[in-house]
Amino acid sequence: MGKIILTGDRPTGRLHVGHYVGSLRNRVILQNSGKFEKLFFMIADAQALTDNFDNPGKVRENILQVALDYMACGLDPAKCHMFIQSVVCELTELTFYYMNLVTLARLERNPTVKAEIQLRGFNHSIPMGFLTYPVSQTADITAFMADTVPVGEDQLPMIEQAREIVRRFNELYGETLVEPAALLPDNAACLRLPGTDGKAKMSKSLGNCIYLADEPEDIRTKVMGMFTDPNHLQVSDPGQTEGNPVFMYLDAFCRDEFFARYLPDYANLDELKAHYQRGGLGDVKVKKFLNNVLQETLEPIRTRRKELEKDPGYVMDVLRQGTEVAQAAAAETLAEGINIVEKKPTPPDTVFSKALGGWYDIVVVMYHDQGHIPLKVKGFVYNKAEGHWDAVAGVNVTLGLPIIRASVDHGTGFGHAGDGHANELSLVNAMDYGIRMANAKAQK
Ligand code: TRP
Numbered sequence: 001m002g003k004i005i006l007t008g009d010r011p012t013g014r015l016h017v018g019h020y021v022g023s024l025r026n027r028v029i030l031q032n033s034g035k036f037e038k039l040f041f042m043i044a045d046a047q048a049l050t051d052n053f054d055n056p057g058k059v060r061e062n063i064l065q066v067a068l069d070y071m072a073c074g075l076d077p078a079k080c081h082m083f084i085q086s087v088v089c090e091l092t093e094l095t096f097y098y099m100n101l102v103t104l105a106r107l108e109r110n111p112t113v114k115a116e117i118q119l120r121g122f123n124h125s126i127p128m129g130f131l132t133y134p135v136s137q138t139a140d141i142t143a144f145m146a147d148t149v150p151v152g153e154d155q156l157p158m159i160e161q162a163r164e165i166v167r168r169f170n171e172l173y174g175e176t177l178v179e180p181a182a183l184l185p186d187n188a189a190c191l192r193l194p195g196t197d198g199k200a201k202m203s204k205s206l207g208n209c210i211y212l213a214d215e216p217e218d219i220r221t222k223v224m225g226m227f228t229d230p231n232h233l234q235v236s237d238p239g240q241t242e243g244n245p246v247f248m249y250l251d252a253f254c255r256d257e258f259f260a261r262y263l264p265d266y267a268n269l270d271e272l273k274a275h276y277q278r279g280g281l282g283d284v285k286v287k288k289f290l291n292n293v294l295q296e297t298l299e300p301i302r303t304r305r306k307e308l309e310k311d312p313g314y315v316m317d318v319l320r321q322g323t324e325v326a327q328a329a330a331a332e333t334l335a336e337g338i339n340i341v342e343k344k345p346t347p348p349d350t351v352f353s354k355a356l357g358g359w360y361d362i363v364v365v366m367y368h369d370q371g372h373i374p375l376k377v378k379g380f381v382y383n384k385a386e387g388h389w390d391a392v393a394g395v396n397v398t399l400g401l402p403i404i405r406a407s408v409d410h411g412t413g414f415g416h417a418g419d420g421h422a423n424e425l426s427l428v429n430a431m432d433y434g435i436r437m438a439n440a441k442a443q444k
Pocket residue numbers: 006007008009010044047136137140141149151155
């Protein structure tokens with residue numbers, strides 16, 4: 001089997017330059033390297049809900065924003081699959097099985113989770129969904145049999161946790177799952193780009209991020225306001241480059257060729273740093289150079305993003321197609337992997353199939369409106385020959401999106417001809433509704 005990549009981002013805001021040097025830039029290189037058989041890039045909306053469950057609207061809106069950032073950076077739907085996590089129900093199902101393979105104590109020891117619990121002030125009232133997100137992340141990775149997971153340094157404990165779960169699974173049930181490895185950026189400066197204020201974490205609430213979508217003027221203002229060495233008061237003072245945000249950004253973004261274009265007095269970053277350390281080089285000059293470097297790097301991304309923004313329908317379509325591929329891949333893993341654990345029994349006769357007396361093949365499909373296109377929420381097909389309901393793959397309802405349509409189709413087809421029904425149906429209501437409609441039709 002060829003090499004497979006999976007990685008993703010939580011859609012809680014637009015992506016910024018930290019995401020870019022930490023992972024996005026590398027993903028595009030990996031995508032174009034021809035070394036990977038399949039690449040999956042996931043918008044982790046279900047994971048984002050684990051600490052934004054009180055604000056699903058924010059998560060929902062940012063799905064499109066992240067997709068725009070992905071494509072603006074050069075992720076190409078012809079070469080990779082970009083998809084929405086919550087739509088692939090199989091990931092949730094895998095998570096449920098993996099939960100058996102990890103203890104509460106182990107989850108509480110996960111350093112990333114520990115730090116985030118502190119940051120969010122959860123203390124002893126940690127939502128279970130949040131605590132178990134590393135398990136769901138294991139499902140994300142293994143569902144695609146991914147061996148390579150390009151991530152930032154903060155995600156290393158997640159990959160370690162995934163490797164442990166995979167080993168445990170394989171030990172108990174036979175060699176089935178692939179043990180993944182993290183792939184970090186080569187350039188150490190890209191591992192943790194600080195905020196423009198020098199704080200270790202870039203965050204929207206701190207207002208210390210440069211976004212990929214920022215306008216040239218915003219970038220300039222943010223760069224010129226960046227923190228530097230606090231002891232470098234006069235141009236003549238010797239300055240520190242280590243831990244100095246401006247130089248940390250240059251470490252991550254600068255290439256020698258930029259000097260020829262914008263600062264020809266120096267051949268490379270080492271020379272610039274040496275001058276700063278000796279004294280005699282002012283912050284403004286270095287900031288202006290960094291501004292030029294960032295402007296040149298971000299300009300093509302912003303331009304492509306603006307083009308894509310004009311056609312959100314196209315972007316959502318890319319996600320829909322990517323999601324279909326992802327869903328099929330995850331279903332295959334689930335069938336192969338989990339049936340080893342437990343051959344799933346056929347669902348027992350339900351109220352619904354009893355009500356129908358097994359007369360009809362019926363499909364109930366619900367839709368919700370996710371931005372621009374209706375997506376399938378969940379469907380059930382009544383299998384007359386075998387006498388049971390089968391869930392058909394679709395979208396789960398964790399995002400609490402309004403359901404705009406539930407529809408019923410007779411025969412073997414899977415469609416939404418007629419029988420539209422509006423608003424806020426629960427899954428059970430929709431099935432019930434489907435059966436009533438089906439019975440009504442049959443009586444005609
Ligand atoms: N936790 C990752 C982040 O916060 C996003 C993510 C979800 C992910 N599932 C993943 C990354 C699987 C790599 C693999 O950025």
